[in-house]
Amino acid sequence: MTEEQLPSTREQRRREGRLVLFILVFLFPILAVAIVGGYGFIVWILQMIFGPPGPPT
Structure with a gap:
């Protein structure tokens, strides 16, 4: 590869910084x-099928 085809270190760091920011701000919370x-939906469905938790009456 020639020098023109390789991304510069500054561009690569900027791209990686944006990727980390995207992961931390958007991906992890979603x-x-x-x-x-x-998990809540699964518990809700299981309680509809098997009844609420607690001692048997």
């Missing part, structure tokens, strides 16, 4: 909400 919401 994944956290999806995981917690999915």
Whole structure:
């Protein structure tokens, strides 16, 4: 590869910084909400099928 085809270190650092910012600001919160919401949905469905938790009456 020639010198013109390789990305400069400054461009690469800027791109990596934007990627880290995207992951921290958007991806992790969206994944956290999806995981917690999915778990809550599974618990809700299981309680509809098997009844609420607690001692048997």
